[in-house]
Amino acid sequence: EPEVTQTPSHQVTQMGQEVILRCVPISNHLYFYWYRQILGQKVEFLVSFYNNEISEKSEIFDDQFSVERPDGSNFTLKIRSTKLEDSAMYFCASSSDYTGANVLTFGAGSRLTVL
């Protein structure tokens, strides 16, 4: 079964450092998303991406965050200067508009720990 792949599975970084989280969405999907889950809290929407541009972003997704689809297969989330409160699980997801149910397929996540 097709899956969304995320790397790294765990990254530890110092506050103020740049971090890039990588995702390979399902190949025939058109919509791409990043979500995060702070430990013990709900899964929060960050950004959605369609047709090579951001289609929607949340208040969390400020100027420190950016997304890119550099080569038609990868989808990256960059955090320019990490803060302690950026520590969370980051989930990439993708979807098509073929199912009629708006099912997002999620990756296993990248755990980011900011020290």
Add this chain to the structure above:
Amino acid sequence: DQQVKQNSPSLSVQEGRISILNCDYTNSMFDYFLWYKKYPAEGPTFLISISSIKDKNEDGRFTVFLNKSAKHLSLHIVPSQPGDSAVYFCAASKAAGNKLTFGGGTRVLVKP
């Protein structure tokens, strides 16, 4: 912005019995409602969905019910199995390609 709420943070049920998970929403523009299951250190996994034009959808042991007038949906799992022990998230979206808005989750423990 609590557009999707799951008021029960946890649920404990005996193996073989029914698990009923509830979810409420406030945004009448939502068209699709989905349930996801999540194990620790894994991403959410899609379980079952329902569109706003239906009031019931069934897939094996899982049935989702939608009450649009009450802005309420529920997930029934019957019979419950120990492998069903996980966190279950209700989610909703406005249209295909739109973001999902998640509830806070309900942790289900199925006791053997």
